[in-house]
Amino acid sequence: MSTNYISIIFFFLYYCFFFSFSLYPSFSSATCVLRCDVQGICYVAEGAVCEFIEDSNEDTSNENEHERHKRDAHQENAGKGNNPNLRSAIFVLSERCQNTLRCGRKDSNPIKPPTKVNSVITCCLNCLHFYPPCTSISFKKSNAECKLWNFLGLPFNHNTDEMIYYSIKPYVTDCSQIAKTLPRSKSGRYAVAYGRETVLVVCEIKDKEGWTVLQKRQNSSFNFNRTWEEYRRGFGDLRSDFWLGNEFIYKLTSGGKFHLRIEAHTRTGNVFSATYASFKIRQESENYKLSVGDTIGQNDDGGHAFFEASSTSFSTYDRDNDQNKDKNCASEGGGGWWFRLCWNSCYFNGLYTLSSKCDINIEQPQLSRTIMMIKRV
Structure with a gap:
């Protein structure tokens, strides 16, 4: 010493x-x-x-x-x-x-x-x-x-x-606990316990409910086409665009039951949203396989966004785990995601170009901003 x-x-x-x-x-x-x-x-x-x-x-x-x-x-x-x-x-x-x-x-x-x-x-x-x-x-x-x-x-x-x-x-592990123990808490960055570590997360807090933000994208020029290791660790800036990290998401969701909420903003100004009954991913040895429940929101109009993603493995351009034998969907689309087949997935981490459309409804709109967040049940 x-x-x-x-x-x-x-x-x-x-x-x-x-x-x-x-x-x-x-x-x-x-x-x-x-x-x-x-x-x-x-x-x-x-x-x-x-x-x-x-x-x-x-x-x-x-x-x-x-x-x-x-x-x-x-x-x-x-x-x-x-x-x-x-x-x-x-x-x-x-x-x-x-x-x-x-x-x-x-x-x-x-x-x-x-x-x-x-x-x-x-x-x-x-x-x-x-x-x-x-x-x-x-x-x-x-x-x-x-x-x-x-x-x-x-x-x-x-x-x-x-x-x-x-x-x-801190004494809390996610934003839902913050909302319950801090009665006047507001949306922002908070410290949470992550095993033996302490890390910062972004919390969306409204009506005494706290949602831990897993993904936020508001700048189409920010690069989400990252390696498997980067998606495992997480990348970006909590003040703007980021992916919280698959390993963090796995450890958090393995410790309880969580609702998932997504919001997708389109280039035409529409906003689609959905809340799902459950959300969790498996460990890295199982390629962070995704499990998503049914939609439970009364006004859900974006529920189809995760319809094709459930029960699929995570893929990046350097690790192809999708079910398309002819293509690497992550490489073609420009971002990591849970793919089944390249042409019928709506994934928030892809290229936001004129040719990139989201299978969220029959119109298949083009995205401009997205957010994914979970809340402990």
């Missing part, structure tokens, strides 16, 4: 000991404090009272719609009584992460102007107060400057001698 790393650990333990000792006895005065163990893992201390965590005693039953929206906007997702489950969140020393899709872009600005605080623990509490969108903190030892960030891991230009970085380790 390097001397610099040891000094960082001692620095943390000093602050943990000092603030735990000085603040812990004052719980009766509604003190909010983190405790840190010898590994440098920090968590909300047992018995601590945090205004932004505890259930609100406010009577909001007589609020009108305008008052409710005004209160929710003021609290910015982290207001009084917003989320008792934040007690389960912990902070750990940040580790290097070069994967933009999994950890976010490191060239983003802090979510709040920098502030001066009395310790790195206070900085972590500030992040917890503004989770989401805060997922990491940086603390500058020389001037006690605290910055809150919406990326995970260490930045590219970090200095371990001068800066301390912590990242939140």
Whole structure:
């Protein structure tokens, strides 16, 4: 273990000991404090009272719609009584992460102007107060400057001698859990647990339902014609176009039952949508074979989009698993997908050209934007 790393650990333990000792006895005065163990893992201390965590005693039953929206906007997702489950969140020393899709872009600005605080623990509490969108903190030892960030891991230009970085380790694994435990959560990027890792995902949240976005495409020039390995890991930018990754999707859907919702925007301005009763894919050794249930939405007009995809294996231009013996559908169409036969599939990852049509209805329109998302049942 390097001397610099040891000094960082001692620095943390000093602050943990000092603030735990000085603040812990004052719980009766509604003190909010983190405790840190010898590994440098920090968590909300047992018995601590945090205004932004505890259930609100406010009577909001007589609020009108305008008052409710005004209160929710003021609290910015982290207001009084917003989320008792934040007690389960912990902070750990940040580790290097070069994967933009999994950890976010490191060239983003802090979510709040920098502030001066009395310790790195206070900085972590500030992040917890503004989770989401805060997922990491940086603390500058020389001037006690605290910055809150919406990326995970260490930045590219970090200095371990001068800066301390912590990242939140969440208690949720998908967006449906976020919507249930964060009553005032809004659509955006959230940190979720992915095995032993923490990753960022995009959540679409409406009417207290959270959908984890698997695919989003809004720029027809972005290249979805990727290798098998790229589709396995995932690629793109969560702020625009991306594929979340087949391995991630497999592990997530193998842990429960999920609904699938798709939306397909056409070049003529129409929007087709559908919700399916179930969605999961198998492991890589089975070529991420797809299983999709029947449509369940009352106004589904895009249900045919996945009709041909169900019970098929995933294909890319460098791994042909489709049922067409004469062609590689992924190579011909310009993107990975679950193919049966090339000419009767509507796949969201193909080339959005005039010759590429979607078998979503009898008109077979041309696509301009798509989104795939799942919700835990």
